[in-house]
Amino acid sequence: MQEIAAEAGVNQALLHYYFRSKEQLAQAAFARAASQLMPAVIAVMASDGELEDKVARVVAVELDHLSRVPSLPGYIIGEVTHRPERARQLILAMAGASPDDIRPRIFGALKAQIDARVAAGTMRPIAPHTFMVNLMALCIFPFAARPMLMAMLGLDAQGFAQFIARRREELPAFFLGGLRP
């Protein structure tokens, strides 16, 4: 609380005036972060448009956005791991609706598009869940594991940014390639 107050240029009493307790401040911070984890990803996936274009757009939007707040995924994952009850709030903040309401909207459209591709023989069957998880994993994980990857690959901040920039171009082809029959 002291650190936060100092960084905000106020004192602890004011934080308490606005948030009433440390826990409620933590929840507010988490809610704001959660709403920024997957900007428009759900909207994109639920929208009309060719599957391949959706993938390309999700990758581009997501990597561009996370490049601006690279530690966001690590923060959210740490928080949700430590307090699993936040998971529901996370989905709610991401999508603006409850998990039960969101699920059909995303996975309904996605399943129909996958089925169409499979029927046309241009795609192997894949569960919509798996499709989404793989896409999220390939986009989000490099940021979540950023300090680890920087150490492992011997990159500084600039080198990491370049790594992501290349990824932005290559990832759609890699992802869609994994789905070819």
Place this chain on the structure above:
Amino acid sequence: MQEIAAEAGVNQALLHYYFRSKEQLAQAAFARAASQLMPAVIAVMASDGELEDKVARVVAVELDHLSRVPSLPGYIIGEVTHRPERARQLILAMAGASPDDIRPRIFGALKAQIDARVAAGTMRPIAPHTFMVNLMALCIFPFAARPMLMAMLGLDAQGFAQFIARRREELPAFFLGGLRP
């Protein structure tokens, strides 16, 4: 410290006797966790054997292991995000050697194998870094984001386990599929 002592069935004084401070206890816990994040992955990747077999073995070993400690990735990611200086210790604990020593061992062998496949026309070019990051992402992310995915996909613990079990079978084909020319 109180919670940890209670769970361990001892008291705080004994924790201090063994670890001297909270920070040193945290480091010890982190080091132990780090050594379990990617069991044998580095060994497998640096070993002889066909690339396709390595991928299949890494996926199998990693998913089997993380299924037994599903919150390990989330803990490590949270810790490294909050304290990036732990990243070096993470690599060291994972591989038993410094990042600078490990890098050539993994990526040297990997690069040679990729180059051979590319020359034979059976694989698109891919940077060894990207290869490793994609593989790690697809294996580790589902566990790191487990509470979030459970909420998003509407799974309980058993449903998540089944999701991973299917993943164990499907992931190698998806991953290698993304590399075909």
Place this chain on the structure above:
DNA sequence: GTCTATATTTCGATAGAC
């Protein structure tokens, strides 16, 4: 709404008996 000052609680660390 924002501050200073302070009360209250929690927590990490230590002393010392066994």
Place this chain on the structure above:
DNA sequence: GTCTATCGAAATATAGAC
């Protein structure tokens, strides 16, 4: 090595002036 008891520091929450 393990415990009980306690010190001292730190942090959160509150009171009250402006």
